[in-house]
Structures are given as structure tokens and as C-alpha cells.
Amino acid sequence: MDHLDKLESQSVYILREAYREFKSLCMLWSIGKDSTVMLWLARKAFFGHVPIPLVHIDTHYKIPEMIEYRDRFALEWNLNMIYGQNTEALAEKLTFPDGNTDRMTCCKYLKSEALKHTLSGEWPRYRMEHELRQYVVDEGRAPYTGVIVGVRADEEGSRSKERYFSPRDKDNVWDVGDQPPEFWNQFKTDFAPGTHVRIHPLLDWTEQNIWEYIEREKIPVVSLYFNQGRGIRYRSLGCYPCTNPVTSDARTVSEIIEELKSGKFSNIAERSGRAQDSEDGGLETLRRDGYM
Amino acid sequence: MSGRAQMNIVIVGHVDHGKSTVIGRLLADTGSLPQGKLEAVRESCRRNSKPFEYAFLLDALKDEQAQGITIDMARCFFKTAARDYIIIDAPGHIEFLKNMITGASRAESALLVIDADEGIKENSKRHGQMVSMLGVKQVTVLANKMDLVDFSEEVFEKLKADYTAFLAQIKVTPVSFIPVSAREGDNIASLSERMPWYRGFTVLEQLDQFISDKELQEKPFRFPVQDIYKFTRSNDDRRIVAGTVAAGTVRVGDEVLFLPSGKQSTIQSVESFNTAQKQQASAGEASGFTLATQIYVRPGELMVKPNEPLPEVGSRFRVNIFWVGRAPMIRNKEYKLKLGSARATVKLAEICNTLDASDLTSSKCKQQIDCRDVGECILETSRPIAFDTTAASETTGRFVIVDNYEIAGGGVVVENLSSGETLLQKHIKDREHNWEAGLVRAEQRAEANCHRAKFIVFTGVPGTGKRAVAKALEQGLFDNSMNAYYLGVANIDRGLDADLGSQTDRAGERLRRIGELARILTDAGLIFITTIDDADDYDIETLKVLNEPNDILVVNMGENGFSRYQPDLQIPVGGAVAQAVSLVAGLLKTKEIISDYQI
Numbered sequence: 001m002d003h004l005d006k007l008e009s010q011s012v013y014i015l016r017e018a019y020r021e022f023k024s025l026c027m028l029w030s031i032g033k034d035s036t037v038m039l040w041l042a043r044k045a046f047f048g049h050v051p052i053p054l055v056h057i058d059t060h061y062k063i064p065e066m067i068e069y070r071d072r073f074a075l076e077w078n079l080n081m082i083y084g085q086n087t088e089a090l091a092e093k094l095t096f097p098d099g100n101t102d103r104m105t106c107c108k109y110l111k112s113e114a115l116k117h118t119l120s121g122e123w124p125r126y127r128m129e130h131e132l133r134q135y136v137v138d139e140g141r142a143p144y145t146g147v148i149v150g151v152r153a154d155e156e157g158s159r160s161k162e163r164y165f166s167p168r169d170k171d172n173v174w175d176v177g178d179q180p181p182e183f184w185n186q187f188k189t190d191f192a193p194g195t196h197v198r199i200h201p202l203l204d205w206t207e208q209n210i211w212e213y214i215e216r217e218k219i220p221v222v223s224l225y226f227n228q229g230r231g232i233r234y235r236s237l238g239c240y241p242c243t244n245p246v247t248s249d250a251r252t253v254s255e256i257i258e259e260l261k262s263g264k265f266s267n268i269a270e271r272s273g274r275a276q277d278s279e280d281g282g283l284e285t286l287r288r289d290g291y292m
Numbered sequence: 293m294s295g296r297a298q299m300n301i302v303i304v305g306h307v308d309h310g311k312s313t314v315i316g317r318l319l320a321d322t323g324s325l326p327q328g329k330l331e332a333v334r335e336s337c338r339r340n341s342k343p344f345e346y347a348f349l350l351d352a353l354k355d356e357q358a359q360g361i362t363i364d365m366a367r368c369f370f371k372t373a374a375r376d377y378i379i380i381d382a383p384g385h386i387e388f389l390k391n392m393i394t395g396a397s398r399a400e401s402a403l404l405v406i407d408a409d410e411g412i413k414e415n416s417k418r419h420g421q422m423v424s425m426l427g428v429k430q431v432t433v434l435a436n437k438m439d440l441v442d443f444s445e446e447v448f449e450k451l452k453a454d455y456t457a458f459l460a461q462i463k464v465t466p467v468s469f470i471p472v473s474a475r476e477g478d479n480i481a482s483l484s485e486r487m488p489w490y491r492g493f494t495v496l497e498q499l500d501q502f503i504s505d506k507e508l509q510e511k512p513f514r515f516p517v518q519d520i521y522k523f524t525r526s527n528d529d530r531r532i533v534a535g536t537v538a539a540g541t542v543r544v545g546d547e548v549l550f551l552p553s554g555k556q557s558t559i560q561s562v563e564s565f566n567t568a569q570k571q572q573a574s575a576g577e578a579s580g581f582t583l584a585t586q587i588y589v590r591p592g593e594l595m596v597k598p599n600e601p602l603p604e605v606g607s608r609f610r611v612n613i614f615w616v617g618r619a620p621m622i623r624n625k626e627y628k629l630k631l632g633s634a635r636a637t638v639k640l641a642e643i644c645n646t647l648d649a650s651d652l653t654s655s656k657c658k659q660q661i662d663c664r665d666v667g668e669c670i671l672e673t674s675r676p677i678a679f680d681t682t683a684a685s686e687t688t689g690r691f692v693i694v695d696n697y698e699i700a701g702g703g704v705v706v707e708n709l710s711s712g713e714t715l716l717q718k719h720i721k722d723r724e725h726n727w728e729a730g731l732v733r734a735e736q737r738a739e740a741n742c743h744r745a746k747f748i749v750f751t752g753v754p755g756t757g758k759r760a761v762a763k764a765l766e767q768g769l770f771d772n773s774m775n776a777y778y779l780g781v782a783n784i785d786r787g788l789d790a791d792l793g794s795q796t797d798r799a800g801e802r803l804r805r806i807g808e809l810a811r812i813l814t815d816a817g818l819i820f821i822t823t824i825d826d827a828d829d830y831d832i833e834t835l836k837v838l839n840e841p842n843d844i845l846v847v848n849m850g851e852n853g854f855s856r857y858q859p860d861l862q863i864p865v866g867g868a869v870a871q872a873v874s875l876v877a878g879l880l881k882t883k884e885i886i887s888d889y890q891i
Contacts, residue, residue: 001576003298012578013536020519047532048565049523153367181390183397183702186630186692206369
């Protein structure tokens with residue numbers, strides 16, 4: 001087994017463990033490369049099927065190509081696709097692009113809050129109705145007790161501290177200082193009523209591993225990751241007002257890998273194009289409050 | 293692109309002995325830091341008028357920097373020419389032992405850091421013991437802060453001799469000892485000019501010398517069944533036995549045996565998605581199989597090859613255990629055991645001895661296992677599970693114990709003791725010894741009733757019509773003036789078992805209560821009838837023992853789910869209820885429970 005086989009096996013084991021132990025389970029799909037790899041790993045784990053609903057938090061400011069891509073594969077791979085949204089904040093224009101909040105508050109409203117209430121079932125969930133090829137309001141409002149998230153330990157400091165199975169209390173709060181132990185391959189799969197567990201199958205993957213795996217498995221990813229002739233590409237995808245492309249000539253997956261290994265990005269952090277990280281408190285403050 | 297090897301290493305040791313500094317150094321000296329990170333930390337130190345330290349590189353979290361100790365384990369990534377590494381920085385502070393174990397249990401090799409100036413401390417020993425118990429085979433000891441002892445060879449040799457002697461007591465032989473100063477960079481990436489007397493490996497060279505664990509492939513095949521998948525709704529009729537191969541190899545056409553159920557079949561196919569068709573699966577692979585015959589196996593069983601050395605099957609075993617739970621581990625309390633893919637209710641049966649891991653003093657008289665104790669004890673599960681002793685196969689000999697939703701302890705199985713008296717047998721002996729009988733004897737009741745007492749259990753998968761037959765039997769016996777009583781299991785759920793809630797082993801406790809109830813009702817002279825879905829050998833054996841000294845009669849409807857147990861009567865599904873009832877009545881006559889039965 002090479003290193004990608006090992007990573008794949010461990011992620012598949014974690015996904016199967018989650019599917020076995022959590023009756024109300026969902027997987028967050030941000031449409032980015034990481035969670036798309038995770039979705040692919042689910043197809044590996046369940047032999048071509050994805051028996052877990054996929055949840056996308058639509059901030060309304062995602063780059064349009066991402067939404068097109070989401071719906072295309074939702075239909076093609078027969079996914080149980082669900083999205084949630086903070087319709088209230090959008091209606092009242094309580095957003096950074098509208099000039100009414102700072103970046104951090106905007107993230108809190110459109111992502112953390114929307115996520116929290118979509119997971120709990122308090123806010124409507126929109127489900128892809130395959131026969132109609134469009135979204136309908138989902139009748140299912142049961143809270144998800146297991147939430148699979150594609151974070152990686154190498155992304156930034158607080159994520160390097162995560163467990164594979166990480167409990168969140170009633171208010172989605174993460175107690176970094178007192179995390180449950182994980183011995184060998186036994187995880188926290190028992191949880192008290194009212195709490196839920198975040199499950200992280202990609203924790204041991206690096207950005208380079210992700211691209212190597214995309215290349216090996218020929219996983220389709222959004223074209224925004226590639227230079228399409230203008231000498232720029234996205235390295236990390238988010239909302240367009242807060243995500244900047246990087247200058248790069250990489251047009252293919254193998255060119256991206258080369259760039260990460262020895263080229264211009266081998267020493268620059270992946271999220272350097274994500275503006276909210278550099279504001280006071282950064283990602284850790286957001287994460288303690290339930291951000292992915 | 294393929295084939296770069298990867299290894300997990302853990303860094304352990306006493307608090308403040310310099311683990312984080314060693315890692316910071318390794319990252320900096322191998323050029324593994326993101327651009328600007330080193331400068332940013334230096335700048336932050338300058339702003340706060342603190343001297344720069346390599347350890348700050350790792351202190352990514354705020355509350356950690358505030359306390360100056362590693363609270364959790366952090367993962368760092370770096371690479372040498374030989375391979376990629378994931379370093380797990382395990383906290384040295386005693387409060388965070390569970391985090392240290394979490395980190396160490398995932399590692400193939402360990403660096404144990406000891407402050408040469410301060411010498412061997414409590415956690416130097418405790419962590420040495422833990423690393424060995426967790427199965428980390430390769431340990432290198434770093435004598436750190438050599439700059440504080442003037443790079444003295446004498447100090448180094450003394451520390452080496454003392455710690456080697458300690459490790460010998462717990463049967464650990466370290467790979468090497470390296471004198472280093474992580475802060476100054478001596479012997480980390482290049483040999484130190486200041487310790488000309490040392491000519492062994494640098495830390496980086498030593499890491500590359502560690503060997504990756506390959507021997508798992510050579511061991512007997514072990515496959516803990518994680519789940520059974522059948523995605524019929526997506527038009528997929530494959531019934532796939534899924535899991536990760538823990539040891540050995542299996543090929544298409546191999547005979548396989550499931551334990552503890554004892555069922556057998558043959559591998560028909562190795563299943564996978566987006567790969568070429570596979571013919572085999574080996575240790576480490578997350579895989580799935582279809583079987584040549586339709587057999588009913590449950591998640592939690594261990595699939596093995598019958599022609600290889602077999603694992604142990606039992607419910608009573610001797611273990612080495614470590615405890616990190618807030619509440620101590622005590623006797624007569626139910627815990628949940630997770631071993632491989634098996635889950636079982638477990639009780640602490642006996643404590644053989646407990647060990648204070650810091651000074652290795654042992655105690656034989658403790659009544660409980662406290663937080664941070666390491667102990668040898670005997671555990672007993674409510675039903676047998678398949679496992680290996682740790683000497684035979686490590687990956688299937690490790691377990692954790694869950695107390696109140698939290699993993700509170702873990703350990704390794706040392707010996708199968710299943711031939712000894714179980715807690716259940718002990719309980720029955722004790723119960724019967726103290727049973728307070730009334731003045732009416734069983735024979736008098738039988739004479740007055742014109743039948744003997746009996747506990748009749750109908751088994752089979754749901755939907756076989758066993759309840760209808762059980763109720764009709766009660767009616768028939770009643771019409772023949774006999775004292776029969778049918779108990780619907782749902783009635784117990786809402787009554788006698790209402791207190792069980794979402795308790796971990798609801799099923800086990802429910803079974804125990806039915807068994808105890810049967811003991812009482814058969815003592816009262818009744819023919820007591822009930823039904824149980826999906827019963828297996830152990831369910832019936834448990835009921836049989838609980839109902840002692842009275843007798844049990846098992847009627848199975850439809851497919852026989854037992855692997856060894858022979859039901860007293862086998863009735864096919866779909867026949868007339870009346871016919872099934874007369875079959876049971878016939879058997880009761882043959883067994884002289886009743887003397888006559890008129891339809």
C-alpha cells in the first residue's frame with residue numbers, strides 16, 4: 001500500500017464507522033476539492049453508493065460555477081442533496097458585500113448560523129427532487145447527530161488539534177481543552193442526548209495528498225481551480241467577495257501538484273487567499289462557534 | 293508520484309522537557325514551515341518582549357500559549373529524503389494523559405524526550421510504560437538540553453544507564469539514545485561539534501532508520517466485520533461484508549469462518565469502487581466481500597480462515613488496562629467494551645493488581661481502578677466475543693472501555709479465561725443458594741395442575757408468525773385446563789423495562805429480566821410462553837442458565853439462526869397455526885410436561 005492507499009483506507013474506515021453508529025448522519029459538501037474527495041471516499045466506502053445526505057450551506061455569494069457543478073453531480077451520482085441558507089440575513093442585507101457587516105460577522109451569519117440551524121432542523125432544508133430536477137422543501141426536520149466534515153489537520157492551527165470524532169455540545173461549542181481520547185482505531189461513537197459529533201475523515205490528508213488523489217482517481221473538480229488562460233486560478237474556494245485567486249499557470253491537476261511540491265506554493269499557506277482568516281481572532285474564533 | 297512511504301511518530305516525555313522544541317527544530321531544519329511562519333513567531337515574541345522559542349511554532353491555539361503547555365496533541369507534517377512524517381506532539385502534563393495516549397496509540401515509533409539536566413521524572417517513566425503497552429515497538433530516547441549540562445558525556449551515560457535499567461523492568465529495549473540540544477540544534481539535523489564523543493545517528497537519521505510495520509501481512513487473516521451492506525433501493529443486490537483487514541490476506545475462493553457465531557462460507561468476490569477487479573485483500577485495506585452462500589452474519593463478528601491459527605472466543609479474559617476516566621472503574625457496573633468491530637457489555641470481575649506507572653510500585657489490594665492507574669484485571673462480557681491475545685495478534689487484541697458515553701480506558705488482552713466460572717454462573721449459584729422457597733413443593737403443584745412447569749421460547753427472524761402460534765398455544769393449553777401464560781415482549785418494554793431508557797446494553801438487560809421472570813413463573817408452576825426475535829446461541833444459553841433449575845423449551849420458526857444450538861422443535865414458516873400448535877403440544881406430551889391435549 002502506498003501513502004494514498006493508506007489514507008484512503010483510514011478515511012473509508014472512519015466513514016463506515018460513522019454510518020454504522022449514527023442514525024441521523026449527514027455530510028457537509030462545500031463543493032471544494034476536499035469535501036469532493038470526501039464524497040468520492042464515501043462512494044469508495046459504500047461501493048458506488050452514497051447512503052448519507054449531503055448538506056451544502058449556500059451563502060448566496062458562492063461563485064455561480066460552484067452551484068452548477070453541485071447540481072450536476074447531485075443528479076449524476078444520485079445524491080441525496082440538501083442545502084440550507086440564512087434567508088433572513090440575506091433579505092435584510094446583513095452581509096459584508098452589502099456593506100452592513102464586517103467579514104467575520106458576515107461569515108457568522110451566512111455560514112455558522114445557517115449551518116447551525118440547518119443541522120438542527122430549525123430552518124428549512126431544500127432537497128433535490130431527482131424526478132423534478134429541482135429543489136423542494138424537505139419534510140425531514142430531525143436534527144443531525146453525526147456531521148461529516150472535510151477539514152484537514154494541515155490547514156491551520158486549530159484544525160491540527162481535531163479528533164476524528166469530535167463532540168459538540170448543544171450550542172455547537174467545541175471544548176478544545178477537554179477532548180475525548182481516541183485509542184487506536186476506536187472513536188467516540190457514543191454521545192449524550194442533545195449533543196452531536198463532528199466526524200473528520202480527512203484529518204491526516206495534506207493539500208498535496210488531495211491533489212494526488214484527485215489525479216489518481218480522476219475525480220472531476222470545479223474548473224475554478226485551474227488557470228483557464230488568464231494566468232490566475234483559485235487555490236481555495238469560498239464566497240467571491242472574500243476569496244482571491246492566486247496567479248498561477250497551472251492548467252491541469254499534475255501541474256498543480258508540481259506547483260505544490262517544488263514550485264511557488266511549496267511554502268505558502270493554502271488559505272492565504274481567504275480574507276476572514278486574517279481578521280482578529282481568525283478561524284479559531286469562528287470554529288469554536290461552530291464554523292467548519 | 294506513487295509510493296512515498298509515510299510514518300507516524302509520537303514525541304512523549306515529561307512536561308517542560310522540550311518535546312515541542314524538538315518538533316519546532318525538526319520542522320525548521322527540514323524546511324517544512326510555511327513561508328513567513330518562523331518570522332511571524334519571532335515578530336510576535338519581539339512584540340511581547342519574550343525570548344523566541346521553537347516551541348512557540350506549535351502553540352497554534354491561544355489557551356495553549358497562555359498556559360505554556362501542550363493541551364492536546366497536534367499533528368505536524370514534515371518530510372525527509374526517505375519519507376513523509378506525521379509528528380504527533382503528545383502533551384507531557386499529567387492532566388492530559390488521555391491525550392498523550394491518543395497520540396501514542398497512532399504511532400509506529402516514538403521519541404521519548406528526557407531533560408538531561410532535570411533527569412528522569414515521573415512522566416518519563418509513565419510514558420515509557422504507556423508507549424510499550426500501546427504496542428509502539430521502536431523507541432529512541434533523546435537526552436535533551438545537553439547545553440545545560442555542558443555537553444557532558446558523563447551525564448549522558450548516567451542517564452542512559454538509569455533509563456535503560458528502568459525500561460528493562462518493563463521489557464522494552466530502546467533503539468538508541470541520542471544526546472541533543474533542541475534549542476541549539478545539536479545532533480538534530482547534523483552532528484554536534486560540541487559533543488565530539490557522540491558519533492551515533494542524528495535525530496533525523498534515526499527517524500529514517502525506523503522500520504515500517506510490514507509483518508501484519510504475514511500473520512493469520514483477521515477481518516473484523518464492520519457492517520453488512522445491501523443497497524437494494526439503488527438497484528444493487530450485492531450483499532457485502534465490509535470492514536478493514538486487520539492482519540493477513542484473503543483471496544477469492546478462500547474458505548472463511550465467522551466467530552463467535554461459527555458460521556462458514558467461501559469468498560465469492562472482493563468488492564471495490566473505481567478500481568480494477570480485485571482478487572485479494574491484505575492487512576490495512578478497507579475492503580468488502582460477497583460470500584458464496586447466504587448466511588446471516590452480524591457486524592462485530594471476526595472473519596478468519598479456518599485453516600489458519602484461530603483466535604480465542606470467550607467472555608472472560610485477563611487484560612492489562614489503563615484508565616483515564618474521571619470516575620474510577622468499579623465492580624458490578626456495566627461498561628461498554630469495543631474490541632475490533634465487536635461491542636459488548638462488560639463488567640470488571642476481579643482486580644489482580646494495579647501499578648503506579650511512575651515508580652512501578654504495585655498494589656494487590658485496590659478495590660477500584662483510578663484515573664491514570666495501569667492495572668491487570670479480569671473482565672467479563674455478557675456474551676462471548678472473538679479476539680486474539682496481544683502476543684498472538686496485536687490489532688485484534690486491543691480494546692477500549694466506554695463509561696457514560698466517553699472512552700474511559702483501554703488495554704490489551706493477555707489471556708482467555710473462559711473455562712473459569714462466569715459472573716452469570718456465580719450469580720445463579722448465589723441466587724439458588726439463597727432462594728427462599730414457600731411450603732408448596734413443585735411436585736405438589738404439578739399434581740394439582742395436572743402438568744409440569746415449563747418455559748417455552750419461540751425464536752426466529754421477525755415476521756415468521758411466531759407470536760400468532762405462541763398465543764394460540766396459550767389458548768389451546770388454557771382450553772385444556774392448564775395454567776399457561778403468554779407474555780408479549782412489548783409489555784415488558786413499557787413496564788418492567790421502562791427504566792432502561794437508552795442504556796448501552798438494553799438488549800442484554802432485557803434478556804436477563806425475561807430469564808429471571810421465567811425462573812419465578814416456572815417456580816409458580818406455569819407454562820410460561822414468550823417470543824424473542826433473532827435470538828442466537830448465547831441468548832438461549834443465557835436464558836437457560838437464568839431459568840435454572842427449571843427447564844426451557846425452544847421452538848424455532850423459519851430459518852434456523854443458531855449455529856450450534858439445536859432447537860427442540862423446528863417449524864416451517866407459512867403453515868397453519870393450528871398445525872404448529874399441535875406440533876408443540878405433541879412435543880410437550882413426549883417430554884411428559886402435559887399428559888393429554890385435546891383439540
